[in-house]
Amino acid sequence: MNEKIIELVHLTKRYGSFTAVDNLNLTIHKGEIFGLLGPNGAGKSTTILMMLGLTDPTFGSVHVCGMDSTSNPIEVKKRVGYLPEDVGFYDNRTGLENLLYTARLNGIPDQMAIAKAKQLLEQVGLKDALEKKTGKYSRGMRQRLGLADVLIKNPEVIILDEPTSGIDPKGVREFLDLIVELSHDKGITVLFASHNLHQVQEVCDRVGIFVNGRLLGEGNIHALAQRLFKGRPTIIQAGLEKREADGKVEKLTVDWLRGVLNPIDGIQSITLKDEKIFQIESIRDAASEIAKAIIQSGVTLNSLNKKEYGLDEIYYQYFEGGEKP
Numbered sequence: 453m454n455e456k457i458i459e460l461v462h463l464t465k466r467y468g469s470f471t472a473v474d475n476l477n478l479t480i481h482k483g484e485i486f487g488l489l490g491p492n493g494a495g496k497s498t499t500i501l502m503m504l505g506l507t508d509p510t511f512g513s514v515h516v517c518g519m520d521s522t523s524n525p526i527e528v529k530k531r532v533g534y535l536p537e538d539v540g541f542y543d544n545r546t547g548l549e550n551l552l553y554t555a556r557l558n559g560i561p562d563q564m565a566i567a568k569a570k571q572l573l574e575q576v577g578l579k580d581a582l583e584k585k586t587g588k589y590s591r592g593m594r595q596r597l598g599l600a601d602v603l604i605k606n607p608e609v610i611i612l613d614e615p616t617s618g619i620d621p622k623g624v625r626e627f628l629d630l631i632v633e634l635s636h637d638k639g640i641t642v643l644f645a646s647h648n649l650h651q652v653q654e655v656c657d658r659v660g661i662f663v664n665g666r667l668l669g670e671g672n673i674h675a676l677a678q679r680l681f682k683g684r685p686t687i688i689q690a691g692l693e694k695r696e697a698d699g700k701v702e703k704l705t706v707d708w709l710r711g712v713l714n715p716i717d718g719i720q721s722i723t724l725k726d727e728k729i730f731q732i733e734s735i736r737d738a739a740s741e742i743a744k745a746i747i748q749s750g751v752t753l754n755s756l757n758k759k760e761y762g763l764d765e766i767y768y769q770y771f772e773g774g775e776k777p
């Protein structure tokens with residue numbers, strides 16, 4: 453997995469005074485499934501267009517399969533299969549005919565193309581629909597045909613731009629499985645651009661989080677979350693209860709808990725979430741000291757939950773445009 457297949461260096465694209473892609477540095481290795489994650493308008497499609505040599509960078513460079521996409525777009529396109537969000541087919545032709553058309557455009561001899569097209573249609577689960585006109589294909593079937601269409605020229609890299617939008621959950625599952633299988637079986641490098649964090653997490657070895665044209669970080673999604681949210685307070689929710697000897701429940705207050713936790717360094721705030729749940733924010737992880745102090749105070753500690761920053765926080769912070777409620 454160490455051979456560099458995609459290499460972006462200081463890649464920048466401006467439209468007038470607007471910067472759509474801002475100083476992007478990224479390396480993707482052979483056989484990796486890399487997720488380019490970002491909300492709408494983050495600059496994913498613009499980056500892909502530059503990789504394919506379809507638009508020129510304003511600054512920086514992009515190499516794919518060792519070639520400069522800007523000066524060698526035709527060579528790059530021979531090695532890269534690109535599946536856009538909405539793939540176009542000749543709707544009055546069958547799935548097989550559409551694939552054979554692509555094969556011809558790529559200079560594959562007819563006899564070889566027929567065998568290859570049939571094998572691919574079987575692989576993507578369209579064996580029974582190969583004689584059906586693509587105008588009658590569902591959205592999921594069109595995306596599968598799109599994948600076969602991309603694979604017919606034996607690409608080293610496939611780039612999928614929002615490939616699962618509009619497909620039902622079962623279709624999504626099957627499509628994602630297919631991508632993983634292809635990458636593993638054939639050593640194909642996959643770039644999967646999407647705003648669907650959960651789908652990307654399922655299939656990708658590594659992800660890059662892309663927001664407002666900038667790469668906020670890349671790596672394993674959980675490690676990334678820890679890095680992106682480093683310095684955030686540790687949030688602990690404690691469920692507390694105090695019963696008198698006669699069985700009556702005594703009402704606990706924030707001031708009381710503040711007194712109990714006073715000796716512990718780094719406590720920033722204490723709030724009451726509901727009658728029995730207190731939320732404690734601290735600048736360091738003081739969970740065990742908090743638990744000990746509460747127990748020593750003589751109340752019952754019914755629950756203690758420490759909030760971990762992860763996928764959900766990335767999602768709400770960067771993809772839904774705000775903190776989790």
Ligand SMILES: Nc1ncnc2c1ncn2[C@@H]1O[C@H](COP(=O)(O)OP(=O)(O)OP(=O)(O)O)[C@@H](O)[C@H]1O
Nearest residue numbers: 467470472490491492493494495496497498499647
């Ligand atoms: N030709 C263009 N002229 C001016 N602005 C553009 C052009 N193409 C894209 N943009 C702007 O650049 C930004 C990035 O767009 P891009 O399509 O790359 O984002 P994206 O992450 O792929 O989003 P989406 O998932 O919605 O396609 C957007 O604000 C878009 O409006």
